[in-house]
Amino acid sequence: MLKVRxxxxxxxxxxxxxxxxxxxxxxKVLNDDHSAK
Known part of the structure; x- marks a missing residue:
């Protein structure tokens, strides 16, 4: 029982x-995308 919990x-x-x-x-990915554009 304890193991399952x-x-x-x-x-x-x-x-x-x-x-x-x-x-x-x-x-991070979205921020990199914005700064790249």
Whole structure:
């Protein structure tokens, strides 16, 4: 039971981190695009 809970927590943490990472990467790409033009 504890292992399953830990797994779910890890998964949600990983997803939250992934979303933040994706957003920052997208921001960088968009900013680079604007400065290039």
């Amino acid at each position: 830990l797994g779910k927590l890890e998964l949600s943490l990983f997803q939250a981190l992934n979303q933040d990472l994706l957003e920052s990467i997208l921001d």
